[in-house]
Amino acid sequence: MSTIDILFVKRCNLMHISAHLGLPPGHSHFPFVDVTTRSDTRLFLDPCLIERGQDDFSRYSTALISDFEDKLYWDMRHGRWDSTTVFDEAHEINDTKLGYGTGYNGKGKTPHGMRDSLRGLCKLANSIPTISRIQDISVFVEAFAEDCMSDLLTNILRLNLSLFTADLMHTYGKEPAGIHLIKSWDLQTHSWVETEQPYWTVSGQKILLVPKWWVRKNFLFKAHQYLYGVIIERMKREPGYENLAKIDVWKNMERDSEHWEYAKVIEYTQEHPDALNDYHVRMPNYYNRSAGCMDDNDLDRAVYGRSISAIA
Numbered sequence: 001m002s003t004i005d006i007l008f009v010k011r012c013n014l015m016h017i018s019a020h021l022g023l024p025p026g027h028s029h030f031p032f033v034d035v036t037t038r039s040d041t042r043l044f045l046d047p048c049l050i051e052r053g054q055d056d057f058s059r060y061s062t063a064l065i066s067d068f069e070d071k072l073y074w075d076m077r078h079g080r081w082d083s084t085t086v087f088d089e090a091h092e093i094n095d096t097k098l099g100y101g102t103g104y105n106g107k108g109k110t111p112h113g114m115r116d117s118l119r120g121l122c123k124l125a126n127s128i129p130t131i132s133r134i135q136d137i138s139v140f141v142e143a144f145a146e147d148c149m150s151d152l153l154t155n156i157l158r159l160n161l162s163l164f165t166a167d168l169m170h171t172y173g174k175e176p177a178g179i180h181l182i183k184s185w186d187l188q189t190h191s192w193v194e195t196e197q198p199y200w201t202v203s204g205q206k207i208l209l210v211p212k213w214w215v216r217k218n219f220l221f222k223a224h225q226y227l228y229g230v231i232i233e234r235m236k237r238e239p240g241y242e243n244l245a246k247i248d249v250w251k252n253m254e255r256d257s258e259h260w261e262y263a264k265v266i267e268y269t270q271e272h273p274d275a276l277n278d279y280h281v282r283m284p285n286y287y288n289r290s291a292g293c294m295d296d297n298d299l300d301r302a303v304y305g306r307s308i309s310a311i312a
Contacts, residue, residue: 016303017209020202021172026308027296032168032209034303035097037202041303043098043215043294044150045157047134048287050214057164057211061157068156068185069134076125087114089155089183089192095199095208096154096161098215099147117143128269130276135221135283142262146219158208159184162197165209169200177201212299220286223261229286230279231268 018025018034027034035041051062068086075084090111092099121141125131134152137144154161162182169176176198186193199206232249235241241249253264269276286292300308 015203017202017207021174023172025300025304027212027299027303028308030168031212032164033098033212033215033299035207035210036303037097037205037207040094040097040099042100043217043299043302044146044219045096045098045153045210045214046216046219047149047153048219048221048283049216049293050153050157052284052287052293053211053213055211057160058214061160064156064160064185064187065134065153067187067190069132071190072134073125073132076122081115081119081122084115085191087111090114090152091155092151093154093158093208095206096210097207098154098210099150117141124266124270128273128276130269130273130280133280135219135280136276138219139221139223139226139279140262140266142223142259149219154208155183156185158182159195159197161208161210162199164211165200165207166198168209174200177206180206212296213293215299216294217302220292221283223265225286226276226279227261227265227268230275230282231265234272234275234278 015038016025016034016036017032018030021030023029025034033041033043047065050058050065053059053062072084072086075081075086088111090113118137118141121131121137124140131140134149138146138149159182162184166176177200178198179196180199181194182197183192183194185191201207228246228250232246235249236244236246244252254260257263294302297307300306
């Protein structure tokens with residue numbers, strides 16, 4: 001038995017989606033992330049990658065995210081935070097099999113928990129008018145990293161992910177396992193809307209397929225990147241900093257707590273709100289670099305633990 005055959009047998013035991021569909025291993029053969037039902041794969045939906053997508057699913061998903069963030073920050077700035085409905089569907093959806101879970105968890109964040117964890121951002125949004133993107137949550141809220149953001153995006157885009165899954169499953173000749181009710185963000189009502197959709201299962205578990213060009217292991221937008229890539233560059237134009245290298249400016253910043261970078265970006269952005277606009281403009285450029293997006297080999301290594309092309 002060849003190495004590729006052995007890998008395929010192991011993959012069948014893990015029940016990757018491709019094995020269930022009778023497809024050869026390797027992300028060059030299909031447009032989705034080839035997760036396993038046994039445990040979650042440590043990849044995450046990235047809003048910047050969704051925005052980069054040129055396909056219809058990505059474009060419509062970008063519009064949904066934009067509408068959600070408009071509603072989110074409107075509620076923050078109009079005294080509706082304690083009654084906001086934007087987090088009514090804040091819970092972990094295990095169907096994508098992405099994240100840090102075991103594949104059988106599902107506690108996630110509650111609507112109340114989400115409001116509490118972002119209460120500080122609500123106050124900042126009222127003092128920093130340029131806070132406007134969903135990415136800003138991860139920039140200004142330390143605890144809101146890849147896993148939380150990916151869960152939130154999955155909720156917002158659940159209908160679109162269901163349609164993506166249905167389109168592929170029909171292409172591969174697989175019939176749905178049943179019909180269920182789901183809620184997702186709606187452009188027309190600017191709220192959560194319930195619809196009836198077909199679903200598919202693998203090894204008895206519901207599955208939502210995710211476009212492979214939407215995911216990364218880690219985000220390229222964070223407090224550190226904003227501080228180092230934008231704020232320090234702007235500081236270097238000020239008297240006393242112009243002859244220092246960026247790394248020297250960073251090393252000489254006051255560190256009065258382990259969260260000092262978040263404190264610094266908040267302080268600077270409150271004084272210079274336009275700096276955040278600059279960061280928003282630059283953000284896509286980080287993903288245009290060679291390591292900005294995962295290619296098929298990167299995905300193979302993340303999902304199978306090795307590059308398929310290297311052993312085929």
